[in-house]
């Protein structure tokens with residue numbers, strides 16, 4: 066498997082005196098979390114298939130600082146930001162794609178003021194462009210007619226008004242896109258944002274991810290599609306808590322497309 | 329002696345508007361207690377937002393039932409106020425229905441007012457039923473007891489009384505009824521008074537007229553103490569609301585300076601601090617004066633509708649956090665600080681209290697997922713999340729008082745550049761797994 070993946074680093078490109086078309090910002094979850102690593106690989110397979118000249122920072126990448134900032138630690142956030150910006154500016158990075166809406170939001174919105182100006186895309190936007198440009202194609206198959214509901218990540222949807230790209234991709238799979246009652250602007254959080262991922266919830270009568278998973282399961286989907294590694298974890302846990310892991314899968318949009326291609 | 333009513337009227341008007349002006353001044357002073365914030369950009373877009381959201385009620389109608397009812401009351405309120413203009417002129421000059429000289433258009437106007445008055449009356453009754461009989465959940469959260477609950481009902485009673493007085497005033501105006509123009513509703517009320525003598529009917533008409541205008545003046549002055557202040561502040565609040573993507577949180581400038589200095593190899597760490605070095609700012613907010621003026625304006629604008637709280641994932645799952653309460657607490661504390669300043673000849677004397685802990689607990693602050701659902705839901709563009717974030721900043725940067733798990737997460741980021749204890753050198757291992 067692994068030999069199929071071609072993952073050059075920015076340093077590799079630099080050594081050859083070249084610039085990649087885009088920097089793939091993998092993010093902490095995408096690098097270390099077992100579930101999220103699968104999403105990372107699925108996305109890389111698609112990039113390879115579409116012959117995108119991309120690079121990663123590899124060991125030169127560091128946390129964007131998002132969880133620190135949302136927890137209130139502005140110092141740590143800005144230290145992380147300035148360090149990352151220094152690295153990326155040294156490589157003269159222009160365009161970034163990431164599969165994590167938190168990295169997407171932070172780099173796109175909060176880095177410019179600190180000296181990091183890049184064009185930043187969420188991987189669903191990037192994949193959509195690849196399809197539109199004809200660099201990648203989807204042959205229906207596997208997901209044709211499947212009931213798929215999309216859970217909007219807060220930091221992609223409400224935070225940045227990206228609602229259509231992931232939905233367009235699901236429709237390209239010829240799947241049946243079904244919307245939850247609370248979707249798009251009104252989407253309910255999975256419970257992970259604002260650094261909640263890293264702590265237990267405060268006392269209450271329910272976990273947020275269970276509430277959201279119930280809303281998704283109400284739609285009787287075969288697949289719950291996600292566009293964020295943290296949402297993915299939360300929804301997967303939610304499906305497990307409802308003991309539905311045998312008939313409902315939680316998958317990232319990149320995985321759906323990679324699977325459709327049998328990659 | 330003939331001028332007595334005119335004089336009394338002028339006096340009432342003077343007191344009513346004067347007291348209101350005094351409170352507006354206080355309001356401005358209190359909002360001015362907040363930190364500076366420069367919002368002078370993008371004026372055209374801001375005007376557009378104000379026209380769309382405040383004037384056009386675009387976010388209200390997202391909940392169709394409440395939205396429609398609210399639009400009725402809102403339009404009714406504004407339009408019927410044209411009538412108040414006539415009342416004021418009549419009152420000052422001692423005339424009677426001075427606008428009636430404009431002919432048939434007058435009938436059309438008053439007819440419209442009468443129909444609106446009935447619609448408003450009905451809408452207000454439905455509002456009251458939703459609040460008190462159906463008991464919609466968002467009106468019964470724990471922060472909606474005592475004053476906030478009564479305030480909401482008082483406003484509804486006020487409007488019912490004002491609308492009734494307006495219709496009675498028209499119904500008992502014998503001269504107006506005889507015009508047979510514009511009395512579309514009041515002609516059906518007039519017969520109720522037909523068994524009274526003409527003198528009595530006239531007395532009722534005068535009483536209704538006076539009570540109506542006095543009621544309006546009292547209502548005007550009630551605003552400052554009530555959530556109903558939103559009818560005025562919704563306009564500046566939607567004008568000044570952030571135009572940035574909701575996910576973008578501000579970068580603290582004071583921190584940027586320090587970080588740049590730490591990262592700059594040319595800075596001599598042992599150099600004596602520059603002469604003009606500012607006193608280090610307080611990071612984040614523990615009290616209302618640490619918030620910026622827009623956040624304080626937000627607090628006064630909040631209409632306590634609870635749309636934010638009903639969309640909040642933390643609140644929906646039984647956590648203590650309620651974004652509405654964050655706004656109400658901020659206003660209550662700001663009022664307390666304002667009164668303190670008034671009582672101490674213009675300076676704030678430490679009262680041993682603050683917004684943090686005395687009003688907003690840490691448990692509430694840490695329950696927020698920063699999902700922006702509250703910001704999206706607010707019909708008047710209030711941002712409760714920004715206050716939550718500033719208070720977290722205080723807890724973390726001034727008090728090192730984050731929950732242990734978050735401290736671990738932050739230590740990991742500091743040491744290995746990831747929120748988990750993995751080595752940065754292993755960041756690309758996935759590619760070979």
Ligand code: SF4
Nearest residue numbers: 640696697699700702
């Ligand atoms: S941002 Fe925080 S307070 Fe606002 S709705 Fe989300 S969890 Fe609730």
Ligand code: SF4
Nearest residue numbers: 630631633634636706
């Ligand atoms: S903050 Fe906005 S949504 Fe929340 S109660 Fe106040 S006015 Fe309503």
